[in-house]
Amino acid sequence: MRSAAVVGTGLIGTSIALALRGRGVTPHLLDADPQAARLAADLGAGVVGAPRTPVDLAVIAVPPQHVASVLKEHQLSGLAHDFTDVASVKARPRREAAALGCDLTRYVGGHPMGGREVSGPLAAQGDLFQGRPWVLTPGADVRERTVDRARALAELCGARPVLMEPDRHDRAVALVSHAPHLVSSLLAARLLDGEEAQLRLAGQGLRDVTRVAAGDVDLWTDILGSNAAAVADVLAEFALELGSVVDALRELGESAPERHPAGRARLAAALTRGVRGRARLPARTPAGPGLRLSGVAAGN
The missing domain is CATH 1.10.3660.10 (6-phosphogluconate dehydrogenase C-terminal like domain)
Incomplete structure (x- = not known):
């Protein structure tokens, strides 16, 4: 993955953007609140505004109820070749995206298992996902390249990709x-x-x-x-x-x-x-090769 966009510059979106900047990828930052995007850019998270040509991967970092509509909007605008999201609910946004006619071959749901009790770009941390699981919920019709790019995103953020069905997630x-x-x-x-x-x-x-x-x-x-x-x-x-x-x-x-x-x-x-x-809670583990636990496959 050589280029990215982050739509939604709150805690999670800005933390992802900071992590990508630390790995040599400069994300394009978009937000319904332009001031939030500018603040994230001031923190070093990327550049404000849409790219002139489609990026490799767009990260939809908005609340669950908005994932489908934002995905539809930016697929139509040609923001990226592939798309993922980081909402903490997976089945309902996917159903809504299908109902809106989104191209699900170029979309894979995602959920980094990290966060804080405070919100907004000022709370963001570039190492927020270090060593944490990052769930990916690809549908049966999604392209392999789309999954690879979502997996690469997780790994660039220091997380451990885990494949899981949406309902099970x-x-x-x-x-x-x-x-x-x-x-x-x-x-x-x-x-x-x-x-x-x-x-x-x-x-x-x-x-x-x-x-x-x-x-x-x-x-x-x-x-x-x-x-x-x-x-x-x-x-x-x-x-x-x-x-x-x-x-x-x-x-x-x-x-x-x-x-x-x-x-x-x-x-x-x-x-x-x-x-x-x-x-029964497992000890936190550093980032590294994925594991296969009880039918849950974690990618490398």
Whole structure:
């Protein structure tokens, strides 16, 4: 990949552009807000404006609900030979792109698994995706060259490409990203009822658990709404376990805990499941050759 364009110069788009600049590719920066594109350019992320001739790859870095329409617009304008996106939901944007008549032979969905709780170009980092998975969800009719260019983009950003079907991706991120964000937000909302003296006692544990709750509300409303069914499935299971724990705590609060062995057992079981679940998270790995895990193929 010798040339690129980035459409959408928020946190993710500008971080991608900075990474590409660091690898010798100067992206063309486009944004519905010209000031955002100029700010990204001032940070060294690229040059503002469309190229005179089509670039190799255009990166659509907009929220999920806008991916299809932006893809259609820039395919018609001849911005690039091939296209990818970086939205955190994959199945719905692809269906919408098909309905709009986009050329899906020149498009592959993508999702870099990296981000921050702050947004905008000023929050961008050129190493944001270093060592992180970068999911690619190519359709059956996509050209091999398009997939190669999307894979090259991920590798230029220091990420590890992973091939996955769109629906499977959406179920995965519902579990590891979208539902946790909503749980973090709901827990952080409890702090609105806290007294100042109580909040001054907060330690790092609470800050860690609620960190992502500071994310952009409009963006996360779009993300959660675009992956609503998968997120609801995860939260339904969570709600069942939470209800069981609440019942156990009510029992234990009525009198001496030793008089309610069943409640103590349910509480201990919930904590044990948490320890076991946390232990299943893989250690972060540096960028390098892809892996094949449980039917998920990661490219080199």
